[in-house]
Amino acid sequence: MALLKLSPSYKSYLWGGRRLIEEYNKNYSGKILAESWELSCHPDGPSVIAEGRYAGMMLSQYIEQKGKKILGVNCRRFQEFPILIKLIDARENLSVQVHPDNQYALAHEGQYGKTEMWYVIDSEESAYLYYGFKKKISKEEFLKRIKEETLLEVLHAVPVQKGDVLFIEAGTIHAIGKGILLAEIQQNSNVTYRVYDYGRVGPDGKKRDLHIEKALDVTERIPVVRGKSSCPHIASCNYFTVDKLNLDGTIMNEMSGVIGEESFMSLLFLEGEGEIVCGQERTTYRKGDSFFLEAGSGSYMISGRCEALVTTIGEKRSL
Numbered sequence: 001m002a003l004l005k006l007s008p009s010y011k012s013y014l015w016g017g018r019r020l021i022e023e024y025n026k027n028y029s030g031k032i033l034a035e036s037w038e039l040s041c042h043p044d045g046p047s048v049i050a051e052g053r054y055a056g057m058m059l060s061q062y063i064e065q066k067g068k069k070i071l072g073v074n075c076r077r078f079q080e081f082p083i084l085i086k087l088i089d090a091r092e093n094l095s096v097q098v099h100p101d102n103q104y105a106l107a108h109e110g111q112y113g114k115t116e117m118w119y120v121i122d123s124e125e126s127a128y129l130y131y132g133f134k135k136k137i138s139k140e141e142f143l144k145r146i147k148e149e150t151l152l153e154v155l156h157a158v159p160v161q162k163g164d165v166l167f168i169e170a171g172t173i174h175a176i177g178k179g180i181l182l183a184e185i186q187q188n189s190n191v192t193y194r195v196y197d198y199g200r201v202g203p204d205g206k207k208r209d210l211h212i213e214k215a216l217d218v219t220e221r222i223p224v225v226r227g228k229s230s231c232p233h234i235a236s237c238n239y240f241t242v243d244k245l246n247l248d249g250t251i252m253n254e255m256s257g258v259i260g261e262e263s264f265m266s267l268l269f270l271e272g273e274g275e276i277v278c279g280q281e282r283t284t285y286r287k288g289d290s291f292f293l294e295a296g297s298g299s300y301m302i303s304g305r306c307e308a309l310v311t312t313i314g315e316k317r318s319l
Contacts, residue, residue: 017091132224249305274304
């Protein structure tokens with residue numbers, strides 16, 4: 001097979017809502033769905049093949065059986081599957097947090113760090129998120145504000161709307177605000193250092209842990225310069241390249257291309273419905289669907305009406 005439809009893993013964190021269930025066709029019976037891990041080989045939430053001969057098999061098992069060649073030449077530099085793709089529904093504010101880089105995460109957590117990007121699918125009119133600091137602050141001030149719960153006063157609040165893209169390098173303090181629905185493409189990691197959580201308690205009645213000492217070690221305490229162009233892509237770094245596909249179903253109703261030996265392709269459909277043809281395989285898609293296409297799959301065509309994120313792995317960049 002070259003074209004795999006995936007079923008996600010689900011996360012019912014306390015800040016989640018119901019939009020992924022009600023609008024994005026997620027087969028989840030719980031009351032709250034915060035995240036769906038759409039493309040994942042991470043043990044904390046692996047995605048599973050949804051249809052066909054390999055239905056029910058974890059994607060990681062399929063890759064192990066078929067061999068890493070199906071990931072592509074550009075993935076040879078990674079010891080593990082390189083990325084993780086999520087849909088996130090923030091009914092309430094997420095905690096303020098930071099992710100370490102590879103060196104620190106491997107030394108302290110036994111897994112890679114996390115650089116990520118956000119694509120805002122939808123947002124309430126007044127929605128915003130936190131993205132870096134308003135000004136440069138000292139390590140001492142950072143710790144003092146965490147302890148005194150005044151950290152929000154020095155964070156940069158960024159209003160967002162549908163279609164916005166933010167690139168979050170490891171070490172950047174950040175938080176998704178309530179009323180935001182987004183797609184996240186990130187390194188294959190689940191390392192998060194939480195520094196502020198609005199005083200909330202979990203299902204056990206206890207406040208969630210903070211990770212203050214580690215956050216002090218890894219946080220870049222400076223403003224973030226937003227708007228670095230990745231043209232012609234919406235985001236591109238050493239870990240992933242993301243493009244946006246729009247088909248209006250009339251004037252532009254199909255897109256074709258070739259998946260070479262360089263990289264696999266991930267398709268995440270945010271709107272619409274239609275058909276995918278890859279080699280001798282043919283399947284339909286609808287809003288909320290996620291697909292994995294093997295490296296070397298050859299010619300493909302996507303038709304119908306859609307908005308989708310297309311993720312591949314590019315060549316390693318020189319430092």
